[in-house]
Every structure is written in structure tokens, then in C-alpha cells.
Amino acid sequence: MIIYFRGCVVREKLKYISDATETILKRAGIDFTILTNETCCGSILMRTGFKDDAKEVMKDTLKKLEEFITKDDKILVSCAGCYNTLKNDYNELFGVNLDVIHTSELISQLISDGKLLVKKIPNKVTYHDPCHLGRHSSLYEEPREAIMEICTLVEMDRNRENSRCCGAGSGVRSAYPDTALLVAQRRIEDAEDTKAELIVTACSFCILNLQNALKHRMNELSDDTVDVNKSSINKVLDISELILMGLEDEKIGN
Amino acid sequence: MNRSFRTLRERRDKIIEDERTIQLQERVKNIRAYSIKNMDLLIEKVVKNFEKNGVEVILAEKSEDALDALYSIVKDESIIAKSKSNTAGEIGLSEFLEDKGVQVVETDLGDRIVQLDPDSNPSHPIGPASHLRMDDIVKIISNEFNIDIKPEPRAILDIIKQDVLLKLAKCNIGITGANSVAADDGSVITVHNEGNINLVSMLDIHIIIVGIDKLVETIEDAVSVVKLETIFASGKTVPAYMNVISSHSKTADIEKILLDGMYGPRRVVVILLDNGRKQAIKKGGECLLCIGCGSCIVTCPIYNEIGNEFGYKRYLGGRGVVLSSFIDGNQSCFDSGLFTCTLCGLCTNKCPVGIKTNNLIKNLRNDSVDLNIIIDEHKSIKDRIKKKGSPFKQ
Known part of the structure; x- marks a missing residue:
């Protein structure tokens, strides 16, 4: 069975991502349960220097997970930070091998197994590799495979292991919001160079930061300053939202 | 800065995938790892071999020790010349000497521009003025020399060069850093493109200030290190100059009588700085593997x-x-x-x-x-x- 660990950002800020994910799971006929009493994965604490508090919180979360899951269950996550932490950091700290799967991996599998039928959509999208999923977990191809099943993917110059960070992670967004915004705006420019219309990514924290940058950018741009050589990125989407666009008769969330 | 860095990235990305670069990288990783593991031995060897070569060597534990040693050599000077050095920046050399009334002339073009700009600091190890645009530089130069200057790189170069050369003629002492130091040979390698180190290191006394982390075993190792540094720093396989300095200038052409200081310096002094590096090594020393690219x-x-x-x-x-x-x-x-x-x-x-x-x-x-x-x-x-x-x- 699939146990869905939504993560704090999706749970509290971007609920439409869990809605999209649930819809996809139902459409593919997947047996799943949402972990309703989920606690913090510990990522932010680990990466802002609170190692003892992180361990305490992580132990608690691990205990909850272990009470809930059986050995055949997979833990499904939407957030790249949760993915890296539950899969890699829990292994390093507690020696456990949690069977963690990211929504992008699962979706890619479901499509290639023929369990999820998607129709092509006309959009051109570019994919932003979240650091936690890419450089820290070497998961580069599955999100791309899923995207290419449904629409055209154009790569940014800096992609895969060279992907520019969105600027939010490891407490930078909370400590230095201006810097986090500058970096994200630069990433939006990277995306604009591809002439894509949408940025798709696989990390809820990247989405928060990139959306903020896009909002600022749209406010900045008046009609007479638009560079015709660049596209105008009009949305930052989670991969689940993109897939939802290809499911017939589904209304787009967001 | 983004524009400068993008150009650099594009140029570099091709060369770093070359098979020879990858082999060099493996070699240098081993060289650096050996150095960190055998630091005490390398220090012992380099002191012995410098002295054998006639190079004076001073071990400085803290910044103040390095500055004291340096000051004892330069105290009678009103002006000294200097090339780019992170270690000099680390100990606050220029501020210290200016405080003591010794004028410091930066000879690297980017550094000299930054030195003349009260509002900025170096932004890249080999491109210290990467953050400044042409217009900013023109403004800095116009203010300093009280002249109108065209926003044209050659014009900027000419005016800085002319001024630096005038000042160099008044200097007896040149201070440089080092990119790598060979313990077995008692040699220092410096790397530069502008030729400024050629000038600075030919003054009457050449002082080299360098962190102990720059030590490697042999000249061959040192060349490997600086070659890799050049590749990753500039996207080119070699810099314009790699100087190997193993002694002061000397001649024995007249009846085998040894004379110091022919065209080059009569004294070469190396200040080897610890300043927390041994502490870093105790904690694994990983950050000291750095080759400064x-x-x-x-x-x-x-x-x-x-x-x-x-x-x-x-x-x-x-x-x-x-x-x-x-x-x-x-x-x-x-x-x-x-x-x-x-x-x-x-x-x-x-x-x-x-x-x-x-x-x-x-x-x-x-x-x-x-x-x-x-x-x-x-x-x-x-x-x-x-x-x-x-x-x-x-």
C-alpha cells in the first residue's frame, strides 16, 4: 500500500498539490492512505544547525511511521526535502531503510505501466531540478519521463546536476528572504530563456519560492519592457498538477 | 558579475570534461590529500630546503606574528609593491602597512582598480574586479587621477600601468603570495597572467607570504596543482606565467666569488603562516584541500x-x-x-x-x-x- 506523507508545505500552504496527487492515485486505482497525524520530517532542523532537536523530532516521526507502515508499504512524498531526509538522512542517522517514493517516480511508473492514461497537452514546459531530489538523491530522469509523456519538455541550460538552486533551502528563505527571492528570480530568467510557458518542479518548497519570484517578476514587467526573445513563464507547477492537466475531465486545481 | 561568471563557466565547462583534465584532477586530489596528512613533515622539510637554497624562512603561528616579521623587514620603506595574495588579505597586510605609513601598491590590474575604489572588495580569486562594470571603473579612475577617461579597456589599462610603473620604480620591496610550495625542493610557484609578479619579485627584497596549506612534496606536484587551478579558474590549461622561485638572485661569474642580487632580489623571505590551519587539519582538514580556483x-x-x-x-x-x-x-x-x-x-x-x-x-x-x-x-x-x-x- 501507499502511505502518503504530504509534508508541511503541501499540508499547510499548497493543499492543491495533495488534492492533485489524490486524484491521480484514485484515477490509477492505487490503494493509498494519507498519514493524517504526520509530523515534521526534520529536514529544516537538520539543515539549520539544530541537530539534537532534529534527531528528537525525527525519532518521533520515525516511530509514527513505523507504527503505521507494514513492510510492503511505500511512503509517498510530494516534497523533495522530505524525500532526501526520509530516504537518506534517516538511513544515515538511524540505519533504517524506509521505502520512500517521490510522486514524480510513482507517476512515471503508473504511466509506463499503463495504469494512468494521460492525453497530450499543447504546452511547452521546463523542469527545475530540486537540489534534494537531484544532486542529493540522483533522481533526475523520472520527473522528465513523466513530463514527456504529456507535453514538450525543454531543458534550461543549467539542468540536472548543474541545476541552479531556487534559493529557498536550508533556512535561507526564512533568514534572508531578499536573497532567496533574488536567486529564485534568476532561476525564472533561466526558465524564460527556454521559451517555455510553465516551470514544473517536484519540490513544494521550490514551488513556494519560485512562485514568489514569478509574482514579483510579473509586477515588474510592464508591456513595453517584455523581451520578445523570451517567453513569459506564467505558472510554476508541481508535477502532479501538470499530470492533472492531462487527465480528461479534471479541473485544474491551483 | 553574472555576465563575467557566465562567460567563465561556458569556457571552462568544455575543458573540464577533457580526459587529461580528469586524470590531472585525480593526481592533484592525491597530492593535496597527502599534504594534509603529512603537514608536519612537509613543514620540517620545507624549512630545511629553503635554508639550503638561501631562502630565509619564518614560521608564523598567528596573523600578528606574520605582520611583525614582515614589518621588521619593511619598516624603513615608504612604499612597497605587492601582487595579489589571499594570505596577505587574510592577515590584513595592506591595512596594517598603510596604518604604519607604508604605502602599498597593488600591481594586479583588477586589484589596483579595487584598491582605488573605496566601496569595493575583490570578488573572484583571479578576477578581483569581476563585480565592476566598465562605467564603474571609469568613475573610479577619473576620481583618482582627476582626468576624463574613455570607457575603453585599453585606455584604463594604460593609465593604471603607467601609474603603477612610476610607483614601482620607487619600491625596494615586493610582496607576493604563492600558489604552491614544494617542500622537497624548497621552491615556490607563483602563477600570473599580467607579468606583474615578474616585476614585483625582481625588487631588492622579495617577501612571499603563504599559508602552510599550500605545501606539496615536489615541484612536479606543485606544477600539477597550479595547472589544475588555472584550468578551473580560467578555462585555459596554462597561465601566461608560472614562476618557480628557489633562491635569491646570485652570480659567481667573477673568480667564483658569490655575489647576491644580480638582476633579481638579494633576499627572498618566505613567511609560512599557520593561523588556524593546523587546527583545521585536526578536524579533518578538508577545506584545506582547496587549490584556490x-x-x-x-x-x-x-x-x-x-x-x-x-x-x-x-x-x-x-x-x-x-x-x-x-x-x-x-x-x-x-x-x-x-x-x-x-x-x-x-x-x-x-x-x-x-x-x-x-x-x-x-x-x-x-x-x-x-x-x-x-x-x-x-x-x-x-x-x-x-x-x-x-x-x-x-
Whole structure:
């Protein structure tokens, strides 16, 4: 069975991502349960220097997970930070091998197994590799495979292991919001160079930061300053939202 | 700066995938790892071999020791010449000498421009003026020399060169850094493109200030290190100049009578600086594997936006933040931008010697929090997570 660990950002800020994910799971006929009493994965604490508090919180979360899951269950996550932490950091700290799967991996599998039928959509999208999923977990191809099943993917110059960070992670967004915004705006420019219309990514924290940058950018741009050589990125989407666009008769969330 | 860095990245990306570069990289990784493991032995050997070659050597434990040693040599001078040196920046050499009434002339073009600009600091190890645009530079030069100057690179070069050469003619002492030091040979390698080190190192006394982390075993090793540094710093396989200095200038052409200081210096003095490096080695020494190419900052998303306020003195970006903890302690490390890093790992990905700077920063954050040197907002987030399982306010 699939146990869905939504993560704090999706749970509290971007609920439409869990809605999209649930819809996809139902459409593919997947047996799943949402972990309703989920606690913090510990990522932010680990990466802002609170190692003892992180361990305490992580132990608690691990205990909850272990009470809930059986050995055949997979833990499904939407957030790249949760993915890296539950899969890699829990292994390093507690020696456990949690069977963690990211929504992008699962979706890619479901499509290639023929369990999820998607129709092509006309959009051109570019994919932003979240650091936690890419450089820290070497998961580069599955999100791309899923995207290419449904629409055209154009790569940014800096992609895969060279992907520019969105600027939010490891407490930078909370400590230095201006810097986090500058970096994200630069990433939006990277995306604009591809002439894509949408940025798709696989990390809820990247989405928060990139959306903020896009909002600022749209406010900045008046009609007479638009560079015709660049596209105008009009949305930052989670991969689940993109897939939802290809499911017939589904209304787009967001 | 983004434009300068993009050009550099594009040029470099091709050459670093070359098979010969990859082989060189493996060789240099081993050379650097050996150095860190055998530091005491290398120091012992280099002192012996420098002395054998007639090079004076001074071991300086702290910045003040280096400055005292240096001052005892330059105290009677009113002006001295200098080339680019991170180690000189680390000990605050120029500020110290200016305070003592000794004028310091930077000879590297980028450094000289930055020196003339009261508002800026170097932004890349080999391109210190990368953050300045042509217009900024024209303004700096016009203010300094009280002239109108065209926004044209050659015109800027000419005026700086003319001025530096005039000042060099008054200098008896030149101070440089070193890119690598060969312990078995008692030799120093310096790398430059402008030819300025040729001039500075030919003055009457040549002082070389260098951190002990630059030590390697042999000249061959040192050349490998500086070649790799050049590749990753500039996208070229060789710099214009690699100078190997193993002695002062001397001749015995008249009846085999040894005379010091023919065309070059009559004294070469090497100041070997510890300043926390041995402490760093005790903690693994990973950040001292660095060959100083600056590859990490060219790729760093944070550095690309905020520039050299992320880093410590001339040790720029995350690796500089790590080094600052050993040189200057945890508060300084915090102030250098310990929490400005997203731990994204691009620096690690692009480091030719495999320093995992993001991990080092993550570990130093633990130390910082233990000492209660923290970001207030992070503490609030921590409290919220512990209290109600969520980092968010509502």
C-alpha cells in the first residue's frame, strides 16, 4: 500500500498539490492512505544547525511511521526535502531503510505501466531540478519521463546536476528572504530563456519560492519592457498538477 | 558579475570534461590529500630546503606574528609593491602597512582598480574586479587621477600601468603570495597572467607570504596543482606565467666569488603562516584541500547574487566561510555567511578536489547553534516545529 506523507508545505500552504496527487492515485486505482497525524520530517532542523532537536523530532516521526507502515508499504512524498531526509538522512542517522517514493517516480511508473492514461497537452514546459531530489538523491530522469509523456519538455541550460538552486533551502528563505527571492528570480530568467510557458518542479518548497519570484517578476514587467526573445513563464507547477492537466475531465486545481 | 561568471563557466565547462583534465584532477586530489596528512613533515622539510637554497624562512603561528616579521623587514620603506595574495588579505597586510605609513601598491590590474575604489572588495580569486562594470571603473579612475577617461579597456589599462610603473620604480620591496610550495625542493610557484609578479619579485627584497596549506612534496606536484587551478579558474590549461622561485638572485661569474642580487632580489623571505590551519587539519582538514580556483563561487547561486559579502576576507563563498571558523572562530564564521548557504551542493559538484563544502557548512551550523550563535527566525521555526509539528505560524 501507499502511505502518503504530504509534508508541511503541501499540508499547510499548497493543499492543491495533495488534492492533485489524490486524484491521480484514485484515477490509477492505487490503494493509498494519507498519514493524517504526520509530523515534521526534520529536514529544516537538520539543515539549520539544530541537530539534537532534529534527531528528537525525527525519532518521533520515525516511530509514527513505523507504527503505521507494514513492510510492503511505500511512503509517498510530494516534497523533495522530505524525500532526501526520509530516504537518506534517516538511513544515515538511524540505519533504517524506509521505502520512500517521490510522486514524480510513482507517476512515471503508473504511466509506463499503463495504469494512468494521460492525453497530450499543447504546452511547452521546463523542469527545475530540486537540489534534494537531484544532486542529493540522483533522481533526475523520472520527473522528465513523466513530463514527456504529456507535453514538450525543454531543458534550461543549467539542468540536472548543474541545476541552479531556487534559493529557498536550508533556512535561507526564512533568514534572508531578499536573497532567496533574488536567486529564485534568476532561476525564472533561466526558465524564460527556454521559451517555455510553465516551470514544473517536484519540490513544494521550490514551488513556494519560485512562485514568489514569478509574482514579483510579473509586477515588474510592464508591456513595453517584455523581451520578445523570451517567453513569459506564467505558472510554476508541481508535477502532479501538470499530470492533472492531462487527465480528461479534471479541473485544474491551483 | 553574472555576465563575467557566465562567460567563465561556458569556457571552462568544455575543458573540464577533457580526459587529461580528469586524470590531472585525480593526481592533484592525491597530492593535496597527502599534504594534509603529512603537514608536519612537509613543514620540517620545507624549512630545511629553503635554508639550503638561501631562502630565509619564518614560521608564523598567528596573523600578528606574520605582520611583525614582515614589518621588521619593511619598516624603513615608504612604499612597497605587492601582487595579489589571499594570505596577505587574510592577515590584513595592506591595512596594517598603510596604518604604519607604508604605502602599498597593488600591481594586479583588477586589484589596483579595487584598491582605488573605496566601496569595493575583490570578488573572484583571479578576477578581483569581476563585480565592476566598465562605467564603474571609469568613475573610479577619473576620481583618482582627476582626468576624463574613455570607457575603453585599453585606455584604463594604460593609465593604471603607467601609474603603477612610476610607483614601482620607487619600491625596494615586493610582496607576493604563492600558489604552491614544494617542500622537497624548497621552491615556490607563483602563477600570473599580467607579468606583474615578474616585476614585483625582481625588487631588492622579495617577501612571499603563504599559508602552510599550500605545501606539496615536489615541484612536479606543485606544477600539477597550479595547472589544475588555472584550468578551473580560467578555462585555459596554462597561465601566461608560472614562476618557480628557489633562491635569491646570485652570480659567481667573477673568480667564483658569490655575489647576491644580480638582476633579481638579494633576499627572498618566505613567511609560512599557520593561523588556524593546523587546527583545521585536526578536524579533518578538508577545506584545506582547496587549490584556490574559485570554481565553487562561479557556480554558487548565492554568491552570484550577493557577491563577496558571502565569504571571509579574500576567501570567497562557502569555502571561505568554513575556513573562517578556523582562522577567526565561530562568530566570524557566522558573520561570513554561515546561514546564507542553501546547502544546494553546486560548489561540491564543481570542486576539482572534491571538497564537500555543503557538508562542512552543515556541520559548522551544528557547532554554531551549540554556541547559541543562531538566526532568531530559525529558533522560532524550531520552537514551532517542536510545539506543534509545523514550521509555519498558522
